[in-house]
Amino acid sequence: MPGFLKEFFNRNGMGMGLTILGLVLFWTVGLIILPQLSMLDFSFRPNLPPPEIGGPKDVYTLENYKYLIFGPEGGSQDYNVVDLKVFYRTLIAAVFVTIFNLILCYPIAYYLGQTKGNHIRIFALMLIIPYWINEILRAFALRIIFGESGVLNTVLMGLGVFDTPFDFVRNDIALYAGLGYAYILLMIFPIYNVIESLDRNQIEAARDMGASWWRIHRRVVIPYAKPGISSGCTMVFMLSAGALAAPQILGGPSSLWFTQLIYQQFNDNSDWPQGAAYAVVLLVTCILLVLLAMRLFKVNMGDIGK
Amino acid sequence: MMSERIIRYSIWIYLGIFFAYLLGPLVIMSITAFNSPTFPRATPWECLTFEWFSALFQDQRILNGIKNSIIVGLGTVILSVSMGLAGALMLTQIWPKLRATYYTIIIAPILIPGVVLGISTLVFWDRINRMLGLGADSFLSNGLFLTIIGQSTFIASYCLLVLVARLQRYDLALTEAALDLGASHAQAFRKILLPFMRPAIASAAVLAFLASFENYNTTTFTFGEYPTLTIELAQKVRYGITPAISALAFIIVALTVFFALINESKIKRKEQVMEARKNATVAELSKGVKVPGFLSGNPAAIVLVLFCIGSVAVVGTATAYSPDQCIARVKEQKQIEAEERIKELRRKRDADNLKKFKGVFDPDEISPEEEEAPKQDNNSGFGGVFDPNALSGDDDAQDGSDASGGDESGNNSGFGGVFDPNNLNSD
């Protein structure tokens, strides 16, 4: 290790080397590792008023995790049915959103990656523009459309599909559409990046050998695009499970997202350790699910983020 | 071939649906910015109005949010681009055995939910703050500081990905050549590597600013006393909406399109210059390259010019145009409709008819409670300022709400006395 450091400073000079090393350490240790560990530590502590922190009552406890499973002590139910249900539903919905996004985006990514011409740049621009606009505004735009007297209801009723306005919000359709909408770019980009590097001749060759359209994708394109697909799916899953804005704005009154529970613990109940514990549970579960899926589909960690 | 044509058509149909899903919401939201009802809606179209724009610019909370967002954005750009660049430089020369671990650590923030990042930032710096024995008003618990730190944690990873892509094409021999010619490491960095990285740094900076500007999940835990625009918007969206927000969205869309077009026409122009340089002889080069006219063969530039003309025209119309007459007419019409409806209801009640529905309804009749809002605000003349309660205005409290709605909006929101310029010649 000292050898590596010596070479590092030789190569970058003392001043530059220290600057680089300092920034990298600040980022990795100060911003990534320590805060996460700190949150983990915090989640095992009781919720105390500031003067008592560090005092005799500040001991490690599993209370916050127990709360998620069993609910408040002496509660009417054996389990914390409400929160667990929200947790479960959040994960299922995130999986659903991921699959929906993959199906929606794969053809677009394939088309963009395999077609040449000026109009592709225009398409790319059109893809990016919505993401230069505030996350809240995007969700808000969908609410205008899916609202009870929104555009969609007006149009559908005008066409005579419904007699009365359909409540897209209460039925979670607005939420799913919003979550899907929020992460389209994150799904398209990794897949596009990989497919763009796929030699067109491979597809031509497969077609030449009489492979059907479906078989070309199944045997040539999808295996090649696997790193991009897994990258996109991982990001969409993690981010939609961790979404907060879309559920707050588009979610129906009865359908909570797990992140909203965390938010409530922090902002409404002022119970930070409880919120931290929920956040840890969310993070760890999501990571485990992603690792499981990666094992299932035989993808490497190194492919993510490429 | 028949099947090929079908495939091509279906591709285009798919693209059409896809982009409708993608862009439709923005278009519809933009339309609502010009429609007069106080609840943002595109249908039914009532009156063309520009009052939501002036309402937007008189909303102190929004303006304050924009100010905070810009401060946070600039801080995040500086911090995350420098961390991203340092991280990328480190990635290219780190000890091979550490490389995979290091890469996992610096990419992880992209995958960690923003909520978690916000919480961990808050908890960690709160603890540091306490360990140092500082008060609740110290620098370390300042909302701007926490937000910049929290956002930079993951935005730096985005920057890193952008920067690494370019850094991989950098020839290390260039730095060595500079050193060999007598430059110090800092000079070699500033004069050789930095200029080479400039396009990527610019992209990373734009990306970082946009990501910071729109971030909600992390910021919502860290903003403290400094709500950013996104936070303000979220509050508004949750507790009451006016088309002033649509107006803001429209402005952002317009600016985005504007800059995208500028960028596009610049790229095109650069291509043309390169083409010209390539074809030019030495003699021509020394005389300066003859660049084809700015517009020729540059569709983006043409659209850009049209876009500018269009915006000037719209702004011009906005200053001259007054929607009052139209609004008054719509209001009158609605009052008549409402009266008729009441009569109708009475008639029905009188007839003691048990059947509630008698065929196809007029769209206006379907959600009367939301029809309510426009009337209140139109009457009051307070542009864009309204009472959240107005949204759920009661069907029967029609007459009274006109006045009270207006008053409340002034008091509740705290913007009383901020008049729409149009209001001066109304009433």
Added chain:
Amino acid sequence: MSAGVGVDLENLWIRFGDFVAVRDANVHIKGGDFFSFLGPSGCGKTTILRAVSGFLEPSEGNVLIGGNNMKGIGPNKRPTALIFQNLALFPLMKVWENITFSMEIKGASAGERRKRADELLEMIALPDQGDKLPSELSGGQRQRVAIARALCAEPDVLLLDEPLSALDLKLRQHMRTELREIQKRVGITFIYITHDQGEALTMSDDIAVMRAGVIDQIADGKTIYNDPATAFAASFVGENNVFRGKVAKVMGNEVMISTNRSGDLVSRVSTANQGKLNVGDDAMMFIRPEALALAPDGASGDHFVTATVTHEEFEGNVFNIFTEGDGGKEIKVSLPNLGQSFESHTGQPITLEYDSNNAVAVPAGELAAE
């Protein structure tokens, strides 16, 4: 320009982990010389150059420039300028900015720099090209710009890392002459790295032949060609026919080698190995293709070789005959074309003769890969 600063490598070792890139190199380079390191790729010659320019810290031993030990002195503080294999011209700077980069570092004004750039552009015969970008120049022009950029720094020692390898053959030959001329004009020490023996032989005052981190021989080109110190030097520089065998008899500066295939042959012992070859030692004897001649049929003795011709080729200036040789290698004979008629011998045995002065014997060793 300061002239005549020498470079010394003293017991230089360079290791990367367990791998030894340079093994105990000792070289004295005279000031104002054109000195080449010649060897196949991966032999450690570029490593030596990086140690001289300061990008690499030697594991052991010293680099001296003008008698001063360079230990701990960074590349930006050494009186050397390096011309990189890929030239490493700054792509975003104009040609004149590239050339005067070293002046920019010292804070020279733009006017001064421009003036100096124009002088140097004149010298490298590229006037009026200063405002172009490197990407707008041809390969040979870029080459010259790189030289001008290095010279602008007024180094005592110019280091060149295979700078001609990217050029086509014709340009390469032209640039050899030009480089040599520039070196004579500026009079500073050039250290040149190449795997091309033609380049080394035509340009250098002295050449160091390197193999796998070891310097086999340091001498001028003629000596290396005619009097190689090792089997590797003999086989790497120029074409050579090898005959393996054991020393049968030592006769002063000559030895009799009983070869595996061609009977007993007599040879001069190379200067570096005189007195080191003893009876019974494994030895190798080398004879250049041009040193072999056709002998009358039936001639025999210790300077005649008999072999069957496998094929022949006419090259213009020479007529080449290939015969079966030692260890699967063919023996090549080049007969100068003086207008005489050549009759075909393919498939027939022929007898070749040579002068023992033109054969050279060295201890058996590793041969250069073809």
